[in-house]
Amino acid sequence: MASDIGFVEYVCEQIRGAGHVSHRRMFGEFAVYCDGKVVALVCDNQFFLKPTDAGKALLDRVKEAPPYPGAKPYYLIDAQLDDAEAVAAIVRATADALPLPKVKTTTASSARTSKARVGSTGKKSPGSKSKR
Secondary structure, eight states: OOOOHHHHHHHHHHTGGGSSEEEEEETTEEEEEETTEEEEEEETTEEEEOOOHHHHHHOSSOOEEOSSTTOOOEEEESGGGGOHHHHHHHHHHHHHHSOOOOOOOOOHHHHHHHHHHBOTTSOBOTTSOOOO
16 A cells, blocks of 8 residues: 655655755655655555664664565654654754765766767767757
8 A cells, every 4th residue: 555645745844943854755665764864664654663772772672564465664653653852853853864875976887888989089889869
């Protein structure tokens, strides 16, 4: 069962004190971001926080569950979600404990392919296709 956008927006509203919070649809469910880092998932209208020692230290009780079949356990946040200040602090601690996302770079082979299509004169080679 897919999550309701209304629930996802409620989650983001509750944790907005943690920093820049956003969400993105992924695989039919949602990833929740804090300052550019994926900190949680919303699956089946449940809030799953990435497990970190910093987040665990702030939780009253830790309930672990996989957000989807075959996934590693995350912290399932349920009743604690109603306390916006506390859950924002937990999300902030989690975000601080997570590494920055890796920057995507172009590979050497894709750079060579681009150069092969455009010759030294700046004109496209006869075998290259024009995108119009």
